[in-house]
Amino acid sequence: MKEELIVKAYEIAQERYASIGIDTEKAMDALQNIQLSLHCWQTDDVSGFEASGELSGGIQATGNYPGKARNIDEVRQDILKAASYIPSNHRLNLHEIYGDFGGKFVDRDQVEPQHFESWMQWGAEHNMKLDFNSTSFSHPKSGNLSLANPNKAIRDFWIEHTKRCRLIAEEMGKRQGDPCIMNLWIHDGSKDITVNRMKYREILMESLDEIFATEYKHMKDCIESKVFGIGLESYTVSSSDFYTAYGASRKKIVTLDTGHFHPTESVADKLSALLLFIPEVMLHVSRPVRWDSDHVTIMNDDTLDLCKEIVRCNALDRVHIGLDYFDASINRIGAYVIGSRATQKCLLQALLEPLETLRQYEACGQGFERLALLEEAKSMPWNAVWDMFCLKNNVPVGEGFIAEVEKYEAEVTSKRC
Numbered sequence: 457m458k459e460e461l462i463v464k465a466y467e468i469a470q471e472r473y474a475s476i477g478i479d480t481e482k483a484m485d486a487l488q489n490i491q492l493s494l495h496c497w498q499t500d501d502v503s504g505f506e507a508s509g510e511l512s513g514g515i516q517a518t519g520n521y522p523g524k525a526r527n528i529d530e531v532r533q534d535i536l537k538a539a540s541y542i543p544s545n546h547r548l549n550l551h552e553i554y555g556d557f558g559g560k561f562v563d564r565d566q567v568e569p570q571h572f573e574s575w576m577q578w579g580a581e582h583n584m585k586l587d588f589n590s591t592s593f594s595h596p597k598s599g600n601l602s603l604a605n606p607n608k609a610i611r612d613f614w615i616e617h618t619k620r621c622r623l624i625a626e627e628m629g630k631r632q633g634d635p636c637i638m639n640l641w642i643h644d645g646s647k648d649i650t651v652n653r654m655k656y657r658e659i660l661m662e663s664l665d666e667i668f669a670t671e672y673k674h675m676k677d678c679i680e681s682k683v684f685g686i687g688l689e690s691y692t693v694s695s696s697d698f699y700t701a702y703g704a705s706r707k708k709i710v711t712l713d714t715g716h717f718h719p720t721e722s723v724a725d726k727l728s729a730l731l732l733f734i735p736e737v738m739l740h741v742s743r744p745v746r747w748d749s750d751h752v753t754i755m756n757d758d759t760l761d762l763c764k765e766i767v768r769c770n771a772l773d774r775v776h777i778g779l780d781y782f783d784a785s786i787n788r789i790g791a792y793v794i795g796s797r798a799t800q801k802c803l804l805q806a807l808l809e810p811l812e813t814l815r816q817y818e819a820c821g822q823g824f825e826r827l828a829l830l831e832e833a834k835s836m837p838w839n840a841v842w843d844m845f846c847l848k849n850n851v852p853v854g855e856g857f858i859a860e861v862e863k864y865e866a867e868v869t870s871k872r873c
């Protein structure tokens with residue numbers, strides 16, 4: 457699209473927004489400062505670089521679109537490619553199984569910061585801060601129970617793994633001069649009815665307390681609940697109630713994965729409730745289709761509501777935004793770009809909301825006026841501001857990235873077998 461046209465459309469939008477008291481420049485500045493944490497696992501369907509790469513433990517990637525990344529270099533190359541189509545600067549969220557193990561098998565209870573040395577260097581070189589995740593799935597000892605396992609040997613193995621991951625996150629945070637957010641998600645649960653709900657939760661509570669006993673300065677812990685995992689449908693040890701209570705009592709960050717709740721539950725509504733009792737929130741923005749199917753995030757009401765709530769809670773500095781989906785059925789680089797840009801579009805609309813006026817209406821009991829302005833705000837020219845934001849950031853405007861992703865596919869990913 458012609459640059460003058462984008463600028464012209466923006467100027468008209470800027471004036472239109474000014475007429476309702478909104479400064480579009482301020483909104484763009486705020487968006488510029490929001491870093492998404494890009495999940496490394498969309499590049500290769502959560503395979504990682506450990507021996508088998510078989511995915512197990514309550515999650516599943518479906519599809520076999522050609523061109524997935526096969527090694528660390530390809531993961532890095534694909535992430536940089538995706539990032540080049542996403543405006544502003546972002547973070548990278550690594551899982552432990554993506555360590556640079558140099559062709560050797562390093563078991564999970566042996567992992568060390570040195571296995572992430574090359575990632576830390578790469579992150580610094582490309583101005584990408586790192587976040588981290590322990591990995592308790594896809595391992596012979598994963599079974600149905602990891603940190604909540606009554607078998608001490610297995611439990612201790614996972615406690616050791618998670619402790620080591622915290623140390624790695626601490627090192628990453630120290631090196632990048634910005635806290636590394638470490639997420640803990642475990643699949644622990646039961647396929648069929650259990651008569652020991654309390655017992656496993658008690659064990660998990662004790663394991664977590666042991667893991668978190670060491671205090672770190674450069675990393676932050678977050679804990680992610682789930683409704684159920686595949687093959688573990690009847691009971692999830694770390695349910696939402698469990699982690700909400702644990703997070704509130706231990707002052708830990710709670711992760712809200714938008715795919716991890718009952719389909720009619722509003723994840724947006726949870727933010728204000730949690731932020732009154734826990735220090736910060738981590739988001740895994742995803743798109744559940746009927747269940748936690750990890751479809752690519754799009755600009756739908758769920759994502760919009762979530763972003764609006766972050767802004768309405770004035771919590772941009774207390775909410776970390778990561779993406780979490782793994783669609784193996786479409787171009788994987790394209791999947792990153794669509795989901796990231798969709799999240800940013802939602803954030804931009806949230807930042808352009810005439811909140812002050814809406815709140816005045818509400819305070820005066822003017823329900824009609826509030827609803828009318830909310831409706832009108834939906835068709836305000838936010839897209840012209842978005843195009844301008846992309847232009848300023850030197851990334852393709854509008855659908856321009858489709859051809860670029862296709863080109864990369866033709867030249868690079870389609871040649872992988």
Ligand code: RNT
Pocket residue numbers: 497502515551589641680682713740748780
């Ligand atoms: C699984 C959780 C978790 C994973 C990643 C790979 O349901 O959402 O966050 O997707 O750790």
Ligand code: ZN
Pocket residue numbers: 641680713740780
């Ligand atoms: Zn998640």
